[in-house]
Amino acid sequence: MATTHHHSCTLCEATCGITVTVEDDRVVDIRGDEADPLSRGYLCPKATALADLHHDPDRLRTPLVRVGDEWLELSWPAAFELVAAGLTEVREKYGKDALAVYQGNPTAHNLGLLTYGQLFFRLLGTRNLYSATSVDQLPHMLAALQMFGHQALMPVPDIDRTDLFVCLGGNPAVSNGSIMTAPNIKARLKNVRKVVVIDPRRTESARLADEHLFIRPGTDALLLLSLIEVVFADDRVCTARLTPHLTGLDTLREVATGFPPERTAPVTGIAPDRVRALARELAGTPRAVVYGRVGVCTQEFGGLAAWLTVALNVLTGHLDEPGGAMFTTPAVDALPMLSLAGQQGGFGRYRTRVRGLPEFGGEFPCAALAEEIDTPGDGRIRGLITSAGNPVLSTPNGPRLERALDTLDFMVAIDPYLNETTRHADVILPPTVHLERSHYALALANYAVRNTAKYSPAVFPRAADQRHDWEIVLELASRVLGGGLPARLLGGLGPESLLELAARRTVRRPQTPQRTQPGQAETAAARRRPGAPATAAARQTRYPRQEDPPRATRVPRRPAAPAHPPRPRAERSGADRTQAGAQ
Template sequence: MLAPLVCRQPAAPGGPVSATPPAPPAPPAPARTALRICPLCEATCGLTLTIEGTRVTGARGDRDDVFSRGFICPKGAAFGELDADPDRLTTPLVRGADGELHEAGWDEAFDAVAAGLRPLVERYGPQALGVVLGNPNVHTMAGALYPPVLLQTLRTRNLFTASTLDQMPKHVSSGLLFGDPLAIAVPDLDRTDHLLLLGANPLESNGSLCTAPDFPGRLKALRARGGTLVVVDPRRTRTARLADRHLAIRPGTDALLLAALAHVLLAEKLTAPGRLEEHTDKLAELAAALAPFTPEAAAGACDVPAEEIRTLARQLAAARTAAVYGRIGSCTVAHGTLANWLVDVLNVLTGNLDRPGGVLFPLPAAGPRPRPAGPGRGFALGRWHSRVSGHPEAKSELPAAALAEEIDTPGEGRIRALVAIAANPVLSAPDGHRLDAALAGLDFMVSVDPYLNETSRHAHVVLPPPPPAQSAHHDFAFNAFAIRNQVRYTRPAVPLADGLMDECEIHARLILAASGLHGADPRSVDDLVIATTLGKAVADPASPVHGRDPHALAALLTGENGPERRLDLMLRLGPYGDGFGTDPDGLTLDRLLAAPHGIDLGPLTPRLPGILRTTTGRIDLLPAPIAADLPRLRAALTPDPAAFLLVGRRHLRSNNSWLHNVPALTGGTNRCTLQIHPDDAAPLGITDGTRVRVTADGGSVEAPAELTDTLRPGVVSLPHGWGHDRPGTRLSVAAADPGANVNQLLDGTRMDPLSGTAVLNGFPVTLLPLPAAAPLTPA
């Protein structure tokens, strides 16, 4: 049982009341503006903030931003409200001997971290510690720069991230195809003639693994120039309504449809890989492997007519340029890795991989320089396995769905301590009830989080980062998926408030406390990273600083602090960098600071074969793990006769579980309702507002029905990220309208075996309408 949060309150004032009239209030500070890159979704739009004193009072799109050109969505417009959320923690919390969380100073908090983590690691070894990284990490500089250092220091293999709840199939398929799990080709939206979208709703999500401000405007421009947009989705989403053609596919069958499309291209000799052919292996083996997936064989399972599949394949082949793009709906399903593999197989077969107007590999400014073409180390799966169920690692991560069992299953090697950074897996992972109980049984937990939420309420120490206006920003992650090469950096728009600690310093001090170096200067973490990076660079014959003195190079770095010096280092060594003087016109932090709206680095360009890191130096069209999983896909040609399949849905004014406490971003369409087709609702006696109990493998939840014909019959939809009804949190707005946790319907056993990604879409459920007087069961 969690103890209630105890907050220290100031003593009431006492003494006589002065007869002196109060001084007149000081005049308000004049309003000013400041630039900030929006951290609330993957579009990374530039914002112009209006600031009065230290408060953000308005936000609009930055019309001079080199990438977003003034575009803004409701999330960006609500930046000030999020920034000033009164429920944000402003001081660390430490659990005392009474079992309650108390406000504490920063030194006390890090003393508690060191005292809680190090003895456990020293007694039980590094595998007694788990690390959980949530989605917001990729939206901050600190989340990009410091967790890798923490993991290297701790040497634990128990890493769990949001990737196995959304995008890991794309990483695995890219790793198997190209040898690098981060080599992800993105659609060239502004130049393509034909775009096929699967399981993506960018008019609501603003894009995913495709960083594109004003995705809606770009899709409209595609159609205005005579291009074709095809959307495959069981829901008639806002994106689908914009399309030339919408295929309301049966949920979870994306891989079957894609396999049938590839089959048509191969059988009808419509393939035209062009220059890709000299860089590709196993084309003949691919044709044999896909032979069973004829349009006729796939039609029944997909519920898409065979002739429609043939027409779609022929149009894809005939387009002057084309791009196939699949996202969350094609990842969080039973065959997620196969679906993402087939996305790029189609791009290869049509010659559109690494081609303007097709899909291309970005070249981010703070990323590595291109390497000479040739064989690489390749990509391997299952280098180790989880302790309890033996799940293979993927990209050094274990499935988030396995976290609870790794904590609550007794035995040597169980997780006893947890570091959670910007993570709320109680809501975002399957079977939150089990994970909730497991977290309560940990010996120690530290959470870096601005909120006391459903997960951080279990922590022994909570370290709150400052509001986003008080943090600098550069998109290390999303520039690697951007549809145009560019670079932007914004310093804090508002000075760090008294009593708060910069997020980068929080991470650096956490690393020191967890590694046995508690009390050392946090700047030493950045100094060590810089020294290590330069040491490798000067020893690398391909580096522009090969043979130079690393200490002299470090002295050349500029920046006001360690994170800025590290950014300067990455820019100088990056593909557009000055190479510490070897290219006088190259990029440095100083040049970037002189361009407050960013620097445009040009459109994406072909990068093959240099991008390839397979052991052959060629594209592996039929990797062995993929071939071994195809029999499972063949079995799916006979569909499960479930009455109802459940899918999630995106909201433009939401992002997973972390924006439900902002009043401006709740209400309207952003509600936790069970959408159901009227033809399905009528026989069950369900009308708008009827409370419905939804049941699946992991249990039941209840939600009000919303009748809509935007769903295909046999499909129901609940959004992700809700369920804010647990005690002990400090989320007043979210708790007032908690919604139902859709992930509680799952017990974690449904998983894509190659990537370890939880199946969050396309699973069977049963429905039971409840009488109006029935008590609501907590989600």
């Protein structure tokens, strides 16, 4: 008998609603959910791969331990004991900072890792925290920290109500938005009066745009300074109600004066007349927004370019205004939770051992991970935890990192696949995958173009020999952090476990900055423990401000092996398998 389940695709930021039809414990159909208030039936080809992932025979379901050149299956209790011993030995022998953590970007799509995982990794007390943030959106988060006081306060284009959308270094036609959760972005862009794409490549988004301006790579900050110079020179600054909250306006005017379009055009490749026209369009269009994404971030002046993008929206009267770059009002505000986990933000409070690179948000840039492992000296990384990531494949200088991993004293990977990174681990702890766990878009709802709240129960129950990722980190926390978690909490009494430990260890709890649109309400769905059963998916939609936009056009057990000590680091073997979506 076939049954249909409502769920969410967690393979990208769009978080599209899906219906999953199951017959005889197999997925027979995945379609877009017409009733989903955000995606409204839209679906891209990625979502159908969820069935392939769930039924993939190569997916790991029980822990693996490396013994010599072989991988052997291990029971969960034996695996936890081995991992706890390895991590504890590194910490006791070399100090807390000798243990490093790397998290991939699927963390943002995973309720268990966002809640339990973040607290556990932070409570380890190591400065050597790394994530995909530093090869992606860090400049935008730095701008948010410096301008609004919290690294997660990044405004989102109100794409459904804007008349002029200027896209700088982004390709939303492929990404369905990034720091702009916007399913079916192609249909949304069709309703925008004018779309301008500024990119050195003729991307899929550029082909849909009304105008495509080619820019020389790495010169975005110069273009933005010239746009700002024109706004000042033409006396078109309109900061309106934001004026009392602004500082440094005269300094910005003085700096921009040195970068008129005629001076920057030979470098950016964009003609002065076109720069002036675009600046005047932005200033003269009541509902307009400038959006910058990966191309803005991954360059030498990414931090400055991200800051100037926000500044341009401020100067033209388009920050937190309808049709502009708005702060969202999600049903569950993730900022207090991030602050509790020590992620309000910070920059340059301490630096890496080898090159002196600054931390951001309590993390070092992942470009420094390899050198912090393979460079001799005090403070060298000796142990590593990787979670939901494949940094050998996705971060700078992967070959060096791959070689460095073999010099570690101990490594554990929380990952469902044997891939380019996890094959170097001593133990692999495989969590359940997408359709086996419940879902609430805790992080990405904070960047959605429409305010929705949706809890999705798991489609398949986890098997007795499987563990959710939150169960894995909770068990490791209880073993590694030295009795900080009462044994009774392992029975599933709720998320108070790590929160209690955080309170006892006096995690800094700064006051969360007030959002422009206050009034977030916590939902029962968000209070539910990850993986807990639910009777039905709860849906709710709420539009910001007053105006509802037109509805967007839809587009059609094997026996456990005994525990063995980690083998000496020598030659490594294993299948090249990349975790889907890992970064």
